[in-house]
Amino acid sequence: MPIRIVADLRDQVQAPALSKPPKDNTAPERAVLAQWREAQAVCFDVDCTVTQQDSLDLLAEFLGRGDQVAHLTDKAMNGEVSLEEALRDRLRIIDCTPEELTSFIQAYPPTTRLTKGVSKLISALQARGKAVYLISGGFRELILPFARELGIPPTNVFANRINWQVDDETGLVTRMVGFDERELTSKQGGKPAAIAQLREMYPYETIAMIGDGITDLEAVEITGGADIFIGYGGVVVRDAVRDGADWFVNDFEDLSQALERHQVAFIGSGAWACAAAKLVARNCQLSSESTGEFEKAVRMWVYEEQIGDRKLTDIINERHENVKYLPGVNIGDNIVACPDLLETVQGADVLVFCTPHQFTRDICRQLRGNVNLDAVAISLTKGMRVRAEGPQLISEMVRKNLNIDCSVLMGANIAKDIGNEELSEATIGYAVPANGELFKRLFETPYFYVQLVPDIAGAEMAGTLKNIVALAAGFVDGLQKGPNTKAAIMRAGLNEMRSLAERIYPTVRDNTFFESCGVADLIATCYGGRNRLVAEAYVHAYQSGSPKCFDILEAELLAGQKLQGVLTSDEVQSILQVRGWEADYPLFTAVNGIINGLLPPTAITEYKSAAITSQWQ
């Protein structure tokens, strides 16, 4: 937050208004624009900023006492008399009853009095998760109708309160008798004081103040006040305000346009990638029509294949459908399939990774040095890389290779069902709360609920390890055991998942496993996923006397999709072996024995027996 020399500004304020040429600060400097985009809280002055007229002036006019009040207002806004003085004088002149106030608000409803573009701007800010405040030297009674109209909660309004006189006999409110001088905004320096109070209550790093008057400009003048001041000249232009502003706009559309518009790039085009891309496409479409947070077009990197005599990218761009991996689902006409990885991410600041996990490392290496420095990423990929020094999650791989924040989205995600808009859920694990919120806005739809957890490793480990348990569930199904046995195996698997995740990443939280990425993903995968399907087929082939290996079953059953569980099981087992942990994870160990042909499928229901474990030690 920049510290300003207050004396300089005071000089400008005192200088005669017309003696200097107008300063052109209608195009913001780069640093100012960055602060505007970053701001977590935006504070608006109300009179002549949010409203077309000063409400107190208009009220005086409504009461037939306009001229006397307008004169005092001008003096105050030009800094010629103190705020308290002007307020006291104006209120004395207005001196109205509650009924008169109500009549006034009915005669001039907020919708007719909002400045151009302010409503859209505030919606756009709110859609981006920014907090919006109204800070005014006027009165709450006159401001709350606007707050309601703009969707700003009353607790986000800082303003003065009228004191009223109550009739001794009837107990009814009769006349105004001044204002509550304890309110921050009733005094000189009230606006920066209100902002300082916000800083105490919330961890905002950047706060913007927007207004038309000297009292608004004051908000950036002290340490602990706002970080940038944007002057607004759509109703009144005050030279001192214009010259003192970091950025001066005559139309709120300039501010809306300048807000960040995220460009999303989607890396991957398998079944799950297409189902997820459909969610993203929907939200980018809607956003481009309203808040503008996301650009409408979403580029999707597709590993090029020939489908008959045509290219897969051409088919997707023409039919908005991945006929090979998610046939029958329209993924959205704003998805643009692109066979070139670097072209896909060009200009994008939001990257979604959703490829089989064995490909992510190569993709990251190609992307290194070729993505926006301020980009953020999310991984939908389940799996891990095993290195001598320990496992590496996909989100870590993205974070370390590209040097950008990487959240994860994990959950109970059978691609076809999400493609068909069946009720589903997912969990986003984040490290930076604002990025978690951003991705929630990017993915959540009325049929796809998203929960946020501050536990990337927990969510990702759950999403990864559950594929091993799904193989176990497939074996149980292949052996035609009942729901009891399957539930017992799944529960044992869930507890091994949790134990291993917490052992490798001590920050992992138990409760993450109650979220969609934990128990729900496990259930969906153990009943509907492809690991389960192939494992079941493995048992049938084994029992029929002509066993088939997993590679062959994968090719036969999955139409080119990859099986994550087998690879993950081998990777996890090598971690368990190196660390001497096999005996603590008997179910994982039994699964690995079965998939490698060292144990018969029936070993799955005897996973606890020492015999199995000891084979592996």
Added chain:
Amino acid sequence: MPIRIVADLRDQVQAPALSKPPKDNTAPERAVLAQWREAQAVCFDVDCTVTQQDSLDLLAEFLGRGDQVAHLTDKAMNGEVSLEEALRDRLRIIDCTPEELTSFIQAYPPTTRLTKGVSKLISALQARGKAVYLISGGFRELILPFARELGIPPTNVFANRINWQVDDETGLVTRMVGFDERELTSKQGGKPAAIAQLREMYPYETIAMIGDGITDLEAVEITGGADIFIGYGGVVVRDAVRDGADWFVNDFEDLSQALERHQVAFIGSGAWACAAAKLVARNCQLSSESTGEFEKAVRMWVYEEQIGDRKLTDIINERHENVKYLPGVNIGDNIVACPDLLETVQGADVLVFCTPHQFTRDICRQLRGNVNLDAVAISLTKGMRVRAEGPQLISEMVRKNLNIDCSVLMGANIAKDIGNEELSEATIGYAVPANGELFKRLFETPYFYVQLVPDIAGAEMAGTLKNIVALAAGFVDGLQKGPNTKAAIMRAGLNEMRSLAERIYPTVRDNTFFESCGVADLIATCYGGRNRLVAEAYVHAYQSGSPKCFDILEAELLAGQKLQGVLTSDEVQSILQVRGWEADYPLFTAVNGIINGLLPPTAITEYKSAAITSQWQ
């Protein structure tokens, strides 16, 4: 623990052995018998108690120096010389090499030297979860072979250690040079000191000491020592020991026989009751053949019905099968079906409750005043009673009506699968750890794993509330939604279960929901249970245009079994309504709306929408 007047005992010890008539304390007093049964730890002297001869005497004989040593041993056991003195003298005479010691042990292996019945007694104690210790004034080197034979860990052996001389040149052990005088057992009063140390390490309430010598009798003489002393006269009878003992036995079989033999009564005979009874029957059968912890015969209360022209109890007693509720499963020929409730529980001290929950209260009222005062109970029943002052769990109902401890067993329990010995699991929630352990021994089998959690309310609430979620799962199945949707609904249900359990019973632990009673029971019930089945049928009937109510579907589909979920849902909903909590439990509330015909089944996938919730507020 009784405090004794040490002087009295000393008088007896000093008195000439033959001047008094032998005291008959071979039949224990009632209080002594109770202490024997209660003891959590039992300490055995070794020489002439566990072994037929004094090992040091036998070793001396083996070395050809028997007479000199036997004389000293007798003097010590009669209290004529101090223990330390006798030990030092005897060791000086024996003075052997390590090789001689090894040869001795090989020549007299432990199996040939154990006293009659001691092995069986120690097994029976261990099977009951009691800790067994060996406390001896002899030497570890001579005792450890016996400990190994009896399954007693070396850490449970208190004895003296020989000091050895090591050859300067070779570093090899050559000769014994006395003993470690720092060991507790090397001094007068060493046995009570060892017991006092046990009390510091473990929360034993009652400790029994068994032995043949004066030093064993000493173990009860001081505060902090053993609570009862049982004299053993199978090898040597010392008058002072016999007279000072709380109980004197010549055969360990007397002690084995006197151990508690639990008589189990099983209340209930539905499908789940029969599957659970089969587990109990197996364990009671095995126990009666070995440790004797449980009586072989288990009475089972059966609500009498006519099956054709025969009584159900007669069929069960003849065919060992409940042909109506769990056909095809042999529940064990030691199950005795009994149509009379009070006769069933007569003499029983372990009560298993497993009836539909709406019947439990009546059963408890009939039982009041008619069950053993020291009985313990376990409830396998899922459900709750709703009263104006709040819910009452079944375990609370049993506990309050009968004034006995009541654990619960909850888990993923599809009766048929357990009947068929498919791998299954359950969770026992307990308040008294020893009772939890007892029930684990009563229920666990190689195909039925039991986990213990110190959280009765959590386990029972999970088992009860999951039936509501199972209805939701059945609706999802009826609507033919995919695994994603079902997983999302189940997860939401699990979280509502957890939230409500913790809100009503603040001691409930999150982690209980990761156990079989939580996530596994939920999975098994949502895929294989009868609530799911009937809810699915409800949707089909509803969609076909001829809806049927749950009572009719229950009658059509369940062959007389009761549906818990519908009743539980209504009970839970009345709690939510009274407390104004409906909005916090939208899934439970949607289920209740559907079963009462106020919402269509399709509302289940829209449970989150405010519309549904607001209907109920």
